Amino acid sequence: MNTALMETRLGGLELPNPLLTASGCGGTGRELAQFFDLNRLGAFVTTSVTARPRAGRPTPRMAETPSGLLTAMGLPGPGIEGFVERDLPWLAEQGVRTIVSVAGNSVEEFGELARRLRGVPGIAAIEVNVACPNVEDRGRMFAWHPGAAAAVVRAVRTHARPGVPVLAKLAPDVTDIVTIALACVDAGADGLTLINTIEGLAIDTGTLRPALTGVSGGLSGPALRPVALRCVYQVHAALPGTPIVGVGGVASGLDALEFLLAGASAVAVGTTLFHDPTAVPRILRELEEALTARRIARVADVVGLAHKPAGHVPPQVRPEPPVPVPDPGEAKEKPS
Amino acid sequence: MSDTPVQTSATVLTVRQVQDYHALTLVAPAIAERFRPGQFVALAVGGEHTARLVRRCFGVYEVKPDYGGTVELVFADREPGTAWLAGRRSRDRLDLVGPLGRPFRLPRDPVSCLLVGGGPGGAALFALADTLHRRGCQVHFVLGGPSGGQVFGSRMARRIGDSATVTTEDGSLGEKATVRDVLPRVIQETGADVVYGCGPTDLLRSVTQVAGEYGLPSQVSVESFLRETGACGIGVCMTCMLPMHGEDGVTRMVRACADGPVLRGDRVRWGDLGTIPFDALGAPRVLAVAEGGDA
Numbered sequence: 349m350n351t352a353l354m355e356t357r358l359g360g361l362e363l364p365n366p367l368l369t370a371s372g373c374g375g376t377g378r379e380l381a382q383f384f385d386l387n388r389l390g391a392f393v394t395t396s397v398t399a400r401p402r403a404g405r406p407t408p409r410m411a412e413t414p415s416g417l418l419t420a421m422g423l424p425g426p427g428i429e430g431f432v433e434r435d436l437p438w439l440a441e442q443g444v445r446t447i448v449s450v451a452g453n454s455v456e457e458f459g460e461l462a463r464r465l466r467g468v469p470g471i472a473a474i475e476v477n478v479a480c481p482n483v484e485d486r487g488r489m490f491a492w493h494p495g496a497a498a499a500v501v502r503a504v505r506t507h508a509r510p511g512v513p514v515l516a517k518l519a520p521d522v523t524d525i526v527t528i529a530l531a532c533v534d535a536g537a538d539g540l541t542l543i544n545t546i547e548g549l550a551i552d553t554g555t556l557r558p559a560l561t562g563v564s565g566g567l568s569g570p571a572l573r574p575v576a577l578r579c580v581y582q583v584h585a586a587l588p589g590t591p592i593v594g595v596g597g598v599a600s601g602l603d604a605l606e607f608l609l610a611g612a613s614a615v616a617v618g619t620t621l622f623h624d625p626t627a628v629p630r631i632l633r634e635l636e637e638a639l640t641a642r643r644i645a646r647v648a649d650v651v652g653l654a655h656k657p658a659g660h661v662p663p664q665v666r667p668e669p670p671v672p673v674p675d676p677g678e679a680k681e682k683p684s
Numbered sequence: 685m686s687d688t689p690v691q692t693s694a695t696v697l698t699v700r701q702v703q704d705y706h707a708l709t710l711v712a713p714a715i716a717e718r719f720r721p722g723q724f725v726a727l728a729v730g731g732e733h734t735a736r737l738v739r740r741c742f743g744v745y746e747v748k749p750d751y752g753g754t755v756e757l758v759f760a761d762r763e764p765g766t767a768w769l770a771g772r773r774s775r776d777r778l779d780l781v782g783p784l785g786r787p788f789r790l791p792r793d794p795v796s797c798l799l800v801g802g803g804p805g806g807a808a809l810f811a812l813a814d815t816l817h818r819r820g821c822q823v824h825f826v827l828g829g830p831s832g833g834q835v836f837g838s839r840m841a842r843r844i845g846d847s848a849t850v851t852t853e854d855g856s857l858g859e860k861a862t863v864r865d866v867l868p869r870v871i872q873e874t875g876a877d878v879v880y881g882c883g884p885t886d887l888l889r890s891v892t893q894v895a896g897e898y899g900l901p902s903q904v905s906v907e908s909f910l911r912e913t914g915a916c917g918i919g920v921c922m923t924c925m926l927p928m929h930g931e932d933g934v935t936r937m938v939r940a941c942a943d944g945p946v947l948r949g950d951r952v953r954w955g956d957l958g959t960i961p962f963d964a965l966g967a968p969r970v971l972a973v974a975e976g977g978d979a
Contacts, residue, residue, distance in 0.1 A: 373920060373921075374920060375918075375919055375920035375922075379918050379919040379920045379942065380918075380920065382688045382689055382918070383688075383689070383690075383691060383918075400966065401965050401966035402966040403925075403936075403937045403960045403964045403965060403966035403967050403968075404922065404925065404937065404960070404966075405960070406925075406958050406959045406960050407913045407923065407924070407925060407926070407957075407958050408912075408913055408923070408958075409913075409922070409923045409925070410738070410913070410915050410921065410923035412736060412737065412738045412765075412915075414735045415735040415737070416737065417737055417738065417915065419921075419923065421922055421923070422968075424922055424925070424937065424966070425966075426966075427966070561958075569737050570735075570737075619737055620737075621916070621920060622737060622738070622739070622915045622916035622920065622921045623728060623737045623738070623739060623916075624691070624728070624779070625691055625781060625916075625918050625920075626691050
């Protein structure tokens with residue numbers, strides 16, 4: 349049987365496969381490159397770049413929760429200058445398609461970041477992290493208000509190099525994510541990344557205090573997946589023409605397939621990278637197998653398929669039960 | 685031999701109780717052959733379909749070439765993840781990533797080395813002792829813990845060390861003292877040229893301070909800090925940050941996993957652990973203004 353064609357598109361950006369790293373989860377790229385060739389990624393999404401270097405929050409920054417992780421990092425990073433001097437050239441040298449995530453505290457700061465990236469080669473797309481505190485609006489997240497989110501997207505679109513796709517990454521904890529998505533697309537977003545973490549809290553029953561220095565944090569990991577899928581599904585239903593990167597607890601090929609079916613054109617792996625540094629090549633292989641088993645020839649054919657009325661799905665997509673294969677590692681690594 | 689870490693499915697050889705700790709031996713030849721003293725491994729816990737996403741980081745007690753290359757770790761089962769590990773049986777398989785982090789730097793000349801360990805952290809010093817011996821160095825141990833059961837490797841230290849001093853807070857083993865109490869004496873008696881440390885951060889802070897008073901360099905492994913704060917072990921999660929002076933005098937937040945776990949003791953700002961010092965690179969600007977720093 350022929351294997352499925354994995355090429356996908358995010359607006360004008362062509363990707364060899366739909367698997368991305370999620371912002372903030374792949375380090376500078378160098379760390380993951382120790383485990384697999386980054387060129388096997390559809391694209392590498394950077395940790396959000398800020399205007400100035402940021403140390404982030406003090407430890408503890410992380411708490412383990414059921415099927416999830418609660419983190420409040422405070423956007424640590426080298427700042428745009430450090431990023432453009434050290435991290436981006438390294439990624440470009442490896443030939444990695446790089447989506448640069450940007451984060452700012454004001455609309456102007458977002459614009460400034462986009463302007464700074466304008467002349468820099470090696471950028472496949474810009475992802476706008478709208479889940480930043482808006483210092484001009486009492487620290488409330490841009491992503492909570494359609495107007496604020498749109499203003500940020502417009503600023504980035506205006507200053508970014510024409511032709512470089514701009515993706516808006518939205519937060520899920522809003523009354524209606526579709527309204528925010530519409531506002532961002534109206535403001536010039538070429539695509540959407542859904543979703544950022546959802547705000548949560550963990551309390552340390554030993555210290556009797558919140559487990560994180562930042563008190564509340566962002567919940568990520570498989571615990572988040574149903575929320576992310578719901579967001580992708582709702583937004584794809586409202587904006588079928590807008591490419592979506594699905595993010596939220598993708599840990600297997602079937603998880604990735606779920607996102608594609610809900611309407612995502614690409615899928616980013618986040619927290620799973622902390623648990624499994626080689627997750628992306630594995631998930632890619634699993635997705636390829638899942639498509640092949642369902643006799644689906646191309647990734648593009650499944651994008652949004654779950655929106656089709658029942659009965660529209662051809663019956664042959666039911667996969668045959670997998671044939672058990674003996675574990676080859678078993679014999680090889682057994683002590684003798 | 686390659687420097688890059690690997691991810692492997694390792695077979696459990698044995699799990700045994702050693703004093704208050706558990707010793708886990710895994711067959712992982714690719715990791716055993718790459719390992720250098722001071723490096724650590726990151727283990728996934730809870731099995732394939734687990735709800736626990738955070739890897740547990742452990743220093744390596746010993747690697748052996750027999751059985752195709754084994755790696756042995758020592759840990760306390762203080763939380764559900766490590767309790768799960770303690771419950772493994774031989775032939776179970778575990779997802780293991782390693783060896784990770786920077787190893788102990790070794791002296792070029794055959795000098796006198798003082799190895800200071802606290803709790804299960806003492807385990808990471810034995811591979812180092814081995815290497816130092818092979819280089820003709822003298823190896824002196826100071827091992828401490830709250831009680832006798834929590835001092836790892838005191839008998840082994842007596843056997844292989846040129847000297848071994850054991851302290852417990854309750855006096856159940858060795859001297860009734862803290863490691864800090866005996867350090868100045870041991871440094872003088874052994875004529876130590878360099879001090880290595882591994883254990884709780886309070887102990888490492890004392891080690892660094894006393895070593896500094898005697899003008900000795902200190903190399904400490906913040907493995908225990910990493911175990912409490914780290915999520916990935918490979919340098920991408922950014923949760924195990926601690927403040928450290930650079931060569932240029934600038935304080936930066938560094939990762940205990942990828943920039944450590946072995947650090948120059950005198951460079952770590954021990955008093956500021958768990959904070960972002962106001963003068964650190966990228967510290968919040970509001971604080972910098974309040975402290976009269978550059979705004």
